[in-house]
Amino acid sequence: MAQQYQVLARKWRPQQFDEVVGQDHVSTTLKNSIEQSRLAHAYLFVGPRGIGKTSIARIFAKALNCIKGPTATPCDKCDNCKEIAAGNSLDVLEIDGASNNGVEQVRELRDTCRYTPARAKFKIYIIDEVHMLTTAAFNALLKTLEEPPAHVKFIFATTDPQKVLPTILSRCQRFDLRRIPSTLLVNHLKKITKDEKVAIDDEALTAIARGAEGGMRDAESTLDQLIAFCGDKIAEKDVLSVFGLVAQDKIAALTDAIIDGNTNIALKTLKELDEVGKDLQRLLADLLDHYRNLLVLTIGGAGAELVDVPDMELELLKQQAGRIDSDAVLRIIDALAGAEARLRYALSKRIYFEIALVRAIKARELIGLEGVLKKLNELKSQLGSAPAAAASSPRPAPVNLVRETTPASLDEAWTYAVEHLGKVTPLAKTYLVGTKPLSHQAGTLTIGFDPEFAERREFVDTARNREILQAKLKEKLHTDISLKFEIADSVAPAIKPVAVAAKPPAPIVNASDFKNDPLIKKALEIFKGQIVEVRK
Ligand SMILES: [Zn+2]
Incomplete structure (x- = not known):
């Protein structure tokens, strides 16, 4: 008779605690508790699917019921061990919460609990996906858990501990299994x-x-x-x-393109991958992973042991890490991560991916505030300003250069909301001409009025108008918005792309003097920036 093909997962299922890969923290604790005879009544194994929860549960059951047990190293030879491994032990019952989620099954379980085990020491109930049990079933189970007979052990496994009743959780010894490196x-x-x-x-x-x-x-x-x-x-x-994965060298190529600021290559690589049907969501996740590793390497300190990749890839990562600093990597990660959620529900994932790549490249080119100050100081010494003069004049204030832009969608949403309000109250719309979103933070959208038309704010800011505007904004931005109206400095030209924080209380430094300062002029030229806020 030809030997039946046995799937690898089955053939290589670990039979001993020491054979479980990547969950040493759990195996060691369980072994110790067996050796020290400190056994709990109920155990809960938590973790994503396919990482060894059921395997550990079965090994644990063998460890408890082995003829030599409880032992940390079940013999795998006695009938108890063999039956448990084969899944036909009378004393170890495996229940799949996903298919037996009825209260009846749990009641039955509760009734059988009372009988002593057929031949092993313990009656062991392994309930997989325990969070799938109905509330009624949970409650029935709870009664048994509160006062379990001495010969009963529960081993629960779940991928979703949030859904397990707290009253059950509190009665279990919990182990969190990890994804395997x-x-x-x-x-x-x-x-x-x-x-x-x-x-x-x-x-x-x-x-x-x-x-x-x-x-x-x-x-x-x-x-x-x-x-x-x-x-x-x-x-x-x-x-x-x-x-549907993308080869590591393509991910490296995309990374290079972003680091080198080469938009053409980045978009071309993406186009090729999309055309051969690669999973773009997955590609973005892999790219983010790669940048996460770069971040760890550019930060230094923690070192390479936090980067779980083969040596070959590590070499490449190190080489890339040498060409970029951690600030830039962080900004790139921000830009890429921002696209992740959008990509998930998008019909055309490529467009969002392209936007993310362009954003990432732009983010890479931005200079952080520290860099700005450093360059300003360099400039200052080049212009040869005397130290005495420098001391008497106010220190150059930090300049918030235009950074990552408020999504153009903010402007669009605002225009849409105002248009709609105009249909209901034409007058209100005319009062809102020339207003612009200034910032969107923590659910508050701040709208700026040109100081010239400051009095219009009073007319517009009514509960009804707010209600209409907020409802329409929500339609576009898919989140609750509360509106705040402010008088902004020179709304028209400077506002569009900026996330300005709160309006500064009072201009301590005269903004126009500041703008005319030759040093600042030069700096703005170099950074292609504009002044959005002046702070002391
Ligand atoms: Zn045994």
């Missing part, structure tokens, strides 16, 4: 492929680990799939096509 996944996959006599290179293994996002089960079943497709020789491109 990709270097550990790669090592484990190497062991498997060697045993299965499959030729596979490191790039392909790394790609599998990347696609599995820290999940052992996903990694193993992808490998299954690949062996079925490709036989005993697997290359990186095979893996990438399974996941």
Whole structure:
């Protein structure tokens, strides 16, 4: 009889605590508690799917019920161990919360609890996806949990602990399992492929680990799939096509393009990837990951151990990190992360991705405030201002140069809201001509009135007008908006792109003097900036 093919996840399921990959913190604690006979009644394993929750639960069940148990190293030879491993032990009941979420099943469970185990020491209930139980079922379970018979142990597993009733949580010893670092996944996959006599290179293994996002089960079943497709020789491109992933060298190319400020190459690379049907959402996540690693490396200190990538990739990252500083990396991450949510629901993901790339490149070119001050000081010494004069005149105030722009959508939303108000109250619309959004912070949209028309604010600012404007803004901006009207300095030219904070209380430094200062003039020229706010 031909031997039936056994899927890798099953064949390589860990049988001992020491074989569990990437969850040492959990295995060690459980082993210690067994050795010290400090056993709880109920355990809860929390973590994303496919990272070993059920495997640990079964090992733990064996450890408790092994003929030699409780022991940290179940023998795997006795009937109890064998039955648990095969899933047919009478004393270890596995319940899938997702399919048995009825109160009846839990009542039944509660009733069987009372009987002593058939032949092992404990009656063990493993309830997977425990958060899926209905409230009624939870409550029935709670009764048993409050006063469990001494021979009963509960092992719960969940991907969503927020949905588990607090009264249940408080009665469990909780363990949080982690996503498995990709270097550990790669090592484990190497062991498997060697045993299965499959030729596979490191790039392909790394790609599998990347696609599995820290999940052992996903990694193993992808490998299954690949062996079925490709036989005993697997290359990186095979893996990438399974996941719709983008090769690491393309991600590196995009990163280079952003660092070098090369918009053309960035957009071209994206176009190519989109045209061959790559998953752009996934690509953005990978790009963000890459920048996260760059950030860690540019910050220094913590060092490379926080960067979980193969050596080859680490070299590349280090080389890129040498060409950019952490401030710029942070701004790029901001720009990219901003697009993530938008991309998710967009029909044309490419447009949003393109915008994100352009934003990232612009963000890279911006100079941080510290850089501005440094350059200003350099300028100052070039212009040869005497130290005495410098001391008597006010210190150059920090200048808020125009940075990341308020999304043009803010202007658009405001125009839309005003247009609509105009249909209801034409007069109000005329009063709002020339107003502009100044900032949008913490749900408050500040609208600036030109000082020349300051009195118009009184006419416009009524509860009814606000209500209409706010409702229309919400339509466009998809969030609750509360309006604030302010008199702004010279609304017209300077406002559009800026996130200005609150209006300064009173101009301590005379703004027009400031603008005429040759030093400031020169600085604005260099930074292609404009003055939005003058602070002392
Ligand atoms: Zn045993």
